Amino acid sequence: MTAPERLSWRDVRTEIHDSILSGQYGPGDRLPRDADIADALKCARSTVQRAMQDLADSGLIERRRKGGTRVRAHPVTRATLDIPITRREVEQKGGRYGYQLIRAAEETIPRVIRAAFELSEPRKMLHVESLHLSDGRPYILEDRWICLETSPEIRSVDLGRQSANEWLVLNKPYTRVDLRLSAVSADPAMADGLDTAVGTALFVIERTTWIDAAPITTVRSITAPGYQLITRNEA
Amino acid sequence: MTAPERLSWRDVRTEIHDSILSGQYGPGDRLPRDADIADALKCARSTVQRAMQDLADSGLIERRRKGGTRVRAHPVTRATLDIPITRREVEQKGGRYGYQLIRAAEETIPRVIRAAFELSEPRKMLHVESLHLSDGRPYILEDRWICLETSPEIRSVDLGRQSANEWLVLNKPYTRVDLRLSAVSADPAMADGLDTAVGTALFVIERTTWIDAAPITTVRSITAPGYQLITRNEA
DNA sequence: AAAGGTATTAAGTACGTACATATTTTGTCA
DNA sequence: TGACAAAATATGTACGTACTTAATACCTTT
Numbered sequence: 001m002t003a004p005e006r007l008s009w010r011d012v013r014t015e016i017h018d019s020i021l022s023g024q025y026g027p028g029d030r031l032p033r034d035a036d037i038a039d040a041l042k043c044a045r046s047t048v049q050r051a052m053q054d055l056a057d058s059g060l061i062e063r064r065r066k067g068g069t070r071v072r073a074h075p076v077t078r079a080t081l082d083i084p085i086t087r088r089e090v091e092q093k094g095g096r097y098g099y100q101l102i103r104a105a106e107e108t109i110p111r112v113i114r115a116a117f118e119l120s121e122p123r124k125m126l127h128v129e130s131l132h133l134s135d136g137r138p139y140i141l142e143d144r145w146i147c148l149e150t151s152p153e154i155r156s157v158d159l160g161r162q163s164a165n166e167w168l169v170l171n172k173p174y175t176r177v178d179l180r181l182s183a184v185s186a187d188p189a190m191a192d193g194l195d196t197a198v199g200t201a202l203f204v205i206e207r208t209t210w211i212d213a214a215p216i217t218t219v220r221s222i223t224a225p226g227y228q229l230i231t232r233n234e235a
Numbered sequence: 236m237t238a239p240e241r242l243s244w245r246d247v248r249t250e251i252h253d254s255i256l257s258g259q260y261g262p263g264d265r266l267p268r269d270a271d272i273a274d275a276l277k278c279a280r281s282t283v284q285r286a287m288q289d290l291a292d293s294g295l296i297e298r299r300r301k302g303g304t305r306v307r308a309h310p311v312t313r314a315t316l317d318i319p320i321t322r323r324e325v326e327q328k329g330g331r332y333g334y335q336l337i338r339a340a341e342e343t344i345p346r347v348i349r350a351a352f353e354l355s356e357p358r359k360m361l362h363v364e365s366l367h368l369s370d371g372r373p374y375i376l377e378d379r380w381i382c383l384e385t386s387p388e389i390r391s392v393d394l395g396r397q398s399a400n401e402w403l404v405l406n407k408p409y410t411r412v413d414l415r416l417s418a419v420s421a422d423p424a425m426a427d428g429l430d431t432a433v434g435t436a437l438f439v440i441e442r443t444t445w446i447d448a449a450p451i452t453t454v455r456s457i458t459a460p461g462y463q464l465i466t467r468n469e470a
Numbered sequence: 471a472a473a474g475g476t477a478t479t480a481a482g483t484a485c486g487t488a489c490a491t492a493t494t495t496t497g498t499c500a
Numbered sequence: 501t502g503a504c505a506a507a508a509t510a511t512g513t514a515c516g517t518a519c520t521t522a523a524t525a526c527c528t529t530t
Contacts, residue, residue: 021446199420
């Protein structure tokens, strides 16, 4: 007589999430089968499936065929990182974007780059060094290698005008990306490029992308002092 | 006569993804409606919906009711970060885990902590400093504040034996987490705790969690020299 | 021409059924 | 007892229908 409403998958997710939060199910515990939950909540199994999928994506539970669903035994803090094109990042912060090409040349890739691409054979790639600026001040110093077999069109791009970062992100969608985040002490070259003192702690983002098995690019972005990478994740 | 097979949502996703990769649809372009794609591929609209949802989650497309689906005008590199419990992280790398409580005391939170929690009023919280070790060597130095209203049970935890990190992750699921990643130059206290030289570049992970609107904990993890945070993301 | 209300549209959700697939469990045979 | 095959089981996927919701487009009124 009150509310003949139907449960949405979000309601179901909240229901299950709460039963975990409340301690009813702890790490490693097995949850009832989807069908039984659907039964208990009086909704379709597909609705429970949708809710479970979401909880699995967020890293809270693990699901296995026949094995059932259980609360992750070793919980992780899962967060999603969005790294925009550098020009847009600067502009969204209200800065005036600037860009300088330092140098570009075809070279044989060094060992570390081979490792990043998981390549066994050495080969030549386009090596590009450039500087992104915000309000005229150094923002990110980037050292990039681009696979010419995968992106031959890059030869006809004027890298003095458009950054490789922007061209690649707009024109070369990838199927796999590896990120490595770390800190480094500014060496003389970095200090010079970023206009800071040698030894300053700098935040470094290394990113390697592939399209299927073919390497696209790998880039080491050395950020100016004070740079932060921020995430906000809501369940 | 050949293959009367049905398309899976992954097939559909690949189909749409490829049509974007090939340049048929560029940033900002509008894709056909789900129903038309379903029609063209001879599958159910729900299958297209599932594929589209996945592409939207991965940041490639944007969907709006009535507005339709379009390729993201400002593409981002999206990656998922998993941060395990520190003990597990060490053990999975094959190290022997160690842990030391440095100090724990109830204190009024300083301004930066209030800011992290988005609190307007000052209040008291449990302040815990501790050190995680790998094979006897300093691994992560953590400086943590725990909200006692949200987690009163923490008072009865022996923080000399079990780390707050482990207890909280196992016992206090959150509904929101903010991460801030950065680099810092070791000050004397950090250098002492991590057994390194003053000025060394260190990678810092700051994490704040809430359950609904209630603050749980905020932690500043200062990692030992050479620490890297790694991601691997497959489309 | 500006403002505001209404109709239309395309994605989002819910349901129930049927079948697929990956595991685990069980059963059989050597 | 051990190896291997067969049955059982819980999640995963596909389909089609009906309905909901948010946003845009259009049309009326001032």
